[in-house]
Amino acid sequence: MTSGAPLTIDLASEQETLQLATSLAKLAAPGLTVLLDGPVGAGKTTVARQTIQHLLAEHGQLEDVPSPTFTIVQTYEAGPLEIWHADLYRLTSTAELNELGLDAAFDTAFCLVEWPDRMGESSTDALTITLGYGPSEGTRTADISATGNAAAVLDRLQESLSQ
Numbered sequence: 056m057t058s059g060a061p062l063t064i065d066l067a068s069e070q071e072t073l074q075l076a077t078s079l080a081k082l083a084a085p086g087l088t089v090l091l092d093g094p095v096g097a098g099k100t101t102v103a104r105q106t107i108q109h110l111l112a113e114h115g116q117l118e119d120v121p122s123p124t125f126t127i128v129q130t131y132e133a134g135p136l137e138i139w140h141a142d143l144y145r146l147t148s149t150a151e152l153n154e155l156g157l158d159a160a161f162d163t164a165f166c167l168v169e170w171p172d173r174m175g176e177s178s179t180d181a182l183t184i185t186l187g188y189g190p191s192e193g194t195r196t197a198d199i200s201a202t203g204n205a206a207a208v209l210d211r212l213q214e215s216l217s218q
Protein backbone atom coordinates (compact mmCIF):
# COMPACT_ATOMS: atom_id res chain seq x y z
CA MET A 56 0.00 0.00 0.00
CA THR A 57 1.21 3.49 -0.77
CA SER A 58 1.55 5.66 2.33
CA GLY A 59 3.47 8.64 0.92
CA ALA A 60 3.97 9.83 4.49
CA PRO A 61 6.45 12.72 4.71
CA LEU A 62 9.76 12.11 6.39
CA THR A 63 12.49 14.21 7.95
CA ILE A 64 16.08 13.11 7.92
CA ASP A 65 19.18 14.52 9.56
CA LEU A 66 22.17 14.89 7.27
CA ALA A 67 25.11 14.94 9.66
CA SER A 68 27.69 15.56 6.93
CA GLU A 69 27.97 16.32 3.25
CA GLN A 70 28.64 12.61 2.77
CA GLU A 71 25.16 11.82 4.10
CA THR A 72 23.64 14.35 1.71
CA LEU A 73 25.47 12.63 -1.15
CA GLN A 74 24.10 9.27 0.00
CA LEU A 75 20.57 10.67 -0.06
CA ALA A 76 21.20 11.83 -3.62
CA THR A 77 22.53 8.41 -4.64
CA SER A 78 19.38 6.78 -3.24
CA LEU A 79 17.33 9.31 -5.18
CA ALA A 80 19.22 8.53 -8.39
CA LYS A 81 18.19 4.89 -8.09
CA LEU A 82 14.54 5.97 -8.28
CA ALA A 83 14.97 8.29 -11.26
CA ALA A 84 12.47 7.75 -14.05
CA PRO A 85 10.88 9.69 -16.90
CA GLY A 86 8.03 11.81 -15.56
CA LEU A 87 9.44 12.06 -12.01
CA THR A 88 9.91 15.64 -10.82
CA VAL A 89 12.01 16.44 -7.75
CA LEU A 90 11.59 19.92 -6.30
CA LEU A 91 14.65 21.03 -4.32
CA ASP A 92 13.64 23.70 -1.86
CA GLY A 93 15.53 25.55 0.86
CA PRO A 94 17.66 28.65 1.39
CA VAL A 95 20.87 29.71 -0.35
CA GLY A 96 23.67 27.25 0.32
CA ALA A 97 21.41 24.60 1.82
CA GLY A 98 22.65 21.97 -0.64
CA LYS A 99 20.14 21.89 -3.52
CA THR A 100 22.82 21.85 -6.22
CA THR A 101 24.87 19.37 -4.20
CA VAL A 102 21.93 16.92 -4.27
CA ALA A 103 21.15 17.53 -7.95
CA ARG A 104 24.80 17.20 -9.02
CA GLN A 105 25.35 13.90 -7.20
CA THR A 106 22.06 12.51 -8.50
CA ILE A 107 22.91 13.42 -12.09
CA GLN A 108 26.54 12.29 -11.89
CA HIS A 109 25.47 8.94 -10.45
CA LEU A 110 23.05 8.44 -13.36
CA LEU A 111 25.65 9.50 -15.94
CA ALA A 112 28.30 7.25 -14.37
CA GLU A 113 25.98 4.25 -14.76
CA HIS A 114 26.28 4.88 -18.49
CA GLY A 115 30.05 5.39 -18.39
CA GLN A 116 29.77 9.14 -18.70
CA LEU A 117 31.78 11.58 -16.64
CA GLU A 118 30.51 15.16 -16.95
CA ASP A 119 30.64 18.41 -15.07
CA VAL A 120 27.29 19.37 -13.60
CA PRO A 121 27.44 23.14 -13.19
CA SER A 122 24.82 25.05 -11.23
CA PRO A 123 22.29 26.24 -13.84
CA THR A 124 21.93 29.62 -12.13
CA PHE A 125 22.49 31.59 -15.34
CA THR A 126 21.34 29.14 -18.00
CA ILE A 127 18.24 28.29 -15.87
CA VAL A 128 18.13 24.83 -17.46
CA GLN A 129 20.83 22.24 -18.18
CA THR A 130 19.91 18.94 -19.77
CA TYR A 131 21.69 15.60 -19.75
CA GLU A 132 21.16 12.18 -21.26
CA ALA A 133 21.91 9.14 -19.15
CA GLY A 134 21.33 6.42 -21.74
CA PRO A 135 17.63 6.61 -22.60
CA LEU A 136 16.83 8.85 -19.61
CA GLU A 137 16.54 12.55 -20.30
CA ILE A 138 17.47 14.65 -17.25
CA TRP A 139 16.55 18.30 -16.73
CA HIS A 140 18.29 20.32 -14.02
CA ALA A 141 16.64 23.71 -13.53
CA ASP A 142 17.44 26.61 -11.22
CA LEU A 143 14.52 29.01 -11.31
CA TYR A 144 16.10 31.65 -9.07
CA ARG A 145 16.39 34.07 -11.99
CA LEU A 146 13.07 33.24 -13.62
CA THR A 147 11.35 36.50 -14.53
CA SER A 148 7.86 35.24 -15.38
CA THR A 149 5.89 32.03 -15.36
CA ALA A 150 5.51 32.41 -19.16
CA GLU A 151 9.24 31.73 -19.32
CA LEU A 152 8.54 28.23 -18.02
CA ASN A 153 6.66 27.44 -21.22
CA GLU A 154 9.38 28.98 -23.33
CA LEU A 155 11.95 26.82 -21.60
CA GLY A 156 9.77 23.77 -22.20
CA LEU A 157 9.92 22.79 -18.56
CA ASP A 158 6.20 22.06 -18.35
CA ALA A 159 6.49 19.55 -21.18
CA ALA A 160 9.68 18.08 -19.68
CA PHE A 161 7.83 17.29 -16.44
CA ASP A 162 5.91 14.62 -18.38
CA THR A 163 8.79 13.07 -20.27
CA ALA A 164 12.04 13.66 -18.39
CA PHE A 165 13.49 13.19 -14.91
CA CYS A 166 13.47 16.77 -13.61
CA LEU A 167 15.36 18.31 -10.70
CA VAL A 168 14.20 21.85 -9.93
CA GLU A 169 15.90 24.33 -7.59
CA TRP A 170 13.92 27.35 -6.36
CA PRO A 171 10.56 25.76 -7.30
CA ASP A 172 8.70 28.55 -5.46
CA ARG A 173 9.38 30.70 -8.56
CA MET A 174 6.88 28.55 -10.48
CA GLY A 175 4.01 29.50 -8.20
CA GLU A 176 1.62 26.63 -7.56
CA SER A 177 2.85 23.79 -9.72
CA SER A 178 0.26 21.24 -10.70
CA THR A 179 2.73 18.49 -11.51
CA ASP A 180 3.08 15.50 -9.19
CA ALA A 181 6.40 15.84 -7.42
CA LEU A 182 8.73 14.72 -4.71
CA THR A 183 9.72 17.79 -2.68
CA ILE A 184 12.99 17.80 -0.75
CA THR A 185 13.28 20.82 1.50
CA LEU A 186 16.83 21.25 2.72
CA GLY A 187 17.61 23.31 5.79
CA TYR A 188 20.56 24.10 7.98
CA GLY A 189 21.21 21.70 10.85
CA PRO A 190 22.35 22.51 14.36
CA SER A 191 26.06 22.73 13.55
CA GLU A 192 28.39 23.51 10.66
CA GLY A 193 28.30 20.89 7.94
CA THR A 194 24.91 19.52 8.98
CA ARG A 195 21.62 19.78 7.13
CA THR A 196 18.08 18.50 7.45
CA ALA A 197 15.85 17.22 4.67
CA ASP A 198 12.06 17.28 4.83
CA ILE A 199 10.73 15.05 2.09
CA SER A 200 7.12 14.94 0.93
CA ALA A 201 5.25 13.91 -2.18
CA THR A 202 2.15 14.68 -4.17
CA GLY A 203 0.19 12.37 -6.48
CA ASN A 204 2.15 9.63 -8.21
CA ALA A 205 5.37 10.63 -6.44
CA ALA A 206 4.00 9.16 -3.17
CA ALA A 207 5.11 5.69 -4.27
CA VAL A 208 8.59 7.04 -4.99
CA LEU A 209 8.73 8.54 -1.50
CA ASP A 210 7.86 5.16 0.01
CA ARG A 211 10.64 3.50 -1.97
CA LEU A 212 13.10 6.21 -0.93
CA GLN A 213 12.20 5.72 2.72
CA GLU A 214 12.68 1.98 2.30
CA SER A 215 16.12 2.38 0.74
CA LEU A 216 17.23 4.89 3.40
CA SER A 217 16.22 2.59 6.24
CA GLN A 218 18.29 -0.31 4.88
Ligand SMILES: Nc1ncnc2c1ncn2[C@@H]1O[C@H](COP(=O)(O)OP(=O)(O)OP(=O)(O)O)[C@@H](O)[C@H]1O
Pocket residue numbers: 066067068069070072093094095096097098099100101102122169192193194195
Ligand atom coordinates in the same frame (compact mmCIF):
# COMPACT_ATOMS: atom_id res chain seq x y z
N1 LIG B 1 25.62 18.29 5.00
C1 LIG B 1 25.77 19.04 3.88
N2 LIG B 1 24.97 18.83 2.82
C2 LIG B 1 25.09 19.55 1.69
N3 LIG B 1 25.99 20.53 1.53
C3 LIG B 1 26.81 20.81 2.55
C4 LIG B 1 26.74 20.08 3.76
N4 LIG B 1 27.67 20.58 4.59
C5 LIG B 1 28.29 21.55 3.94
N5 LIG B 1 27.80 21.70 2.71
C6 LIG B 1 28.26 22.72 1.74
O1 LIG B 1 27.19 23.62 1.53
C7 LIG B 1 27.24 24.11 0.20
C8 LIG B 1 25.91 23.83 -0.49
O2 LIG B 1 25.94 24.52 -1.71
P1 LIG B 1 24.90 24.29 -2.87
O3 LIG B 1 25.38 25.04 -4.04
O4 LIG B 1 24.62 22.83 -3.01
O5 LIG B 1 23.60 24.99 -2.24
P2 LIG B 1 22.28 25.48 -2.98
O6 LIG B 1 21.18 25.14 -2.06
O7 LIG B 1 22.23 24.92 -4.35
O8 LIG B 1 22.47 27.06 -3.05
P3 LIG B 1 21.83 28.13 -4.08
O9 LIG B 1 20.57 28.59 -3.45
O10 LIG B 1 22.85 29.20 -4.16
O11 LIG B 1 21.58 27.44 -5.39
C9 LIG B 1 28.40 23.41 -0.50
O12 LIG B 1 29.51 24.27 -0.45
C10 LIG B 1 28.62 22.18 0.37
O13 LIG B 1 29.97 21.76 0.34
Ligand SMILES: [Mg+2]
Pocket residue numbers: 099100101122142169
Ligand atom coordinates in the same frame (compact mmCIF):
# COMPACT_ATOMS: atom_id res chain seq x y z
MG1 LIG C 1 21.99 25.79 -6.25
